[in-house]
Amino acid sequence: MIDLSGHSPGMLYALSATSIGQPWTVGGYPGSLNLAKEAxxxxxxxxxxxxxILTEPGAPTQIPDELLESLGGDLDRDYELVATWNSENYVAASRVQMLWKPLRSIIEASDACGKARSVGLR
Incomplete structure (x- = not known):
């Protein structure tokens, strides 16, 4: 799973998911997007x-959708929203987290990722 919320590393484990790239994709800091791209x-x-994909629209820690674009993906086109829930945030108001599953075949999505990498969208 790729966590674009930028602050919910425990949620992935609660969902029995494996975080890819890095154990916690930290958002909200200068360089967070670049670190996520590199990882x-x-x-x-x-x-x-x-x-x-896990998202939390409007969160100050949110990793921009640009991350998916750098991997050849588009959240609205290539993923289906399958669940939402309220995220309790002790610093600010509760926000909605969204869980998205991939729609494309592994071959199609892998090819798009490879093409994005080859043209330097990273």
Whole structure:
């Protein structure tokens, strides 16, 4: 799973998911997006193609969708929203987290990832 919320590393484990790239994709800091891109640059396109996505729109720690674009993906086009829930945030108001599953075949998504990497979208 790729956590774009930027602050919910425990949620992946509660969902019995495996975080790819790094154990916790930290957001909200200068360089967070670049760190996430570099970490996922070490992951195979096949693993990226199979990864589900966790988002939290509007969160100050949110990793921008640009991360998926750098991997050849588009959240609205290539993923289906399968669940939502309220995230209790002790610093700010509760926000909605969203879980997305990949729609493309592993081959199609892997090819798109490889093409994005080859043209330097990282």
């Amino acid at each position: 996922l640059g070490l992951v195979t396109c096949s693993d990226i193609a199979q990864a589900w």
